[in-house]
Amino acid sequence: AIRMTQSPSSLSASTGDRVTITCRASQGISSYLAWYQQKPGKAPKLLIYAASTLQSGVPSRFSGSGSGTDFTLTISCLQSEDFATYYCQQYYSYPRSFGQGTKLEIK
């Protein structure tokens, strides 16, 4: 099974900041990676797929990059509604697997 490791596990930032979250796969997954945002008490929401393709309706301040084993999610100018937990997920092979999550908190 492919293990996904995110860093950091938590992150404090301020509105307007640029933040980057990293996701590493235990083996190469090409670009078969998605990013999700989850707010408390809500279901996850798809942000990015194919490592860098923005899901329809997602603000352009979100971007993704990477391929192989190393990936990043960048939020260019944090807004108040962006404080949430973010997960990466590989869909290169079964079983599907998620990173452990990165909680983005207000500084």
Add this chain to the structure above:
Amino acid sequence: QVQLVQSGAEVKKPGASVKVSCKASGYTFTSYDINWVRQATGQGLEWMGWMNPNSGNTGYAQKFQGRVTMTRNTSISTAYMELSSLRSEDTAVYYCARGRARLDPWGQGTLVTVSS
């Protein structure tokens, strides 16, 4: 709009089974896989398995093999996830999600509480 609506919260005793439903609307139910993902309180997302609503084919995470069954009723565009031999560690929110690769959209979640 594309939507997945799940059944309501359940409370079960250890050793019992639970069956959660996921009703799809806004798209052709048989055209997309349904995945099940669970999340214990304060924890991350755990993938449980997938089902192809057209063929009925399934694939389960090894952790749940022998305890989980994913089925569907195409006449009412509904997928089901049944988990048996429940234990306290199965207390979690269970989500269904559409897709074979990226998962979108997700159902609203169903809280399953296992308690004696």
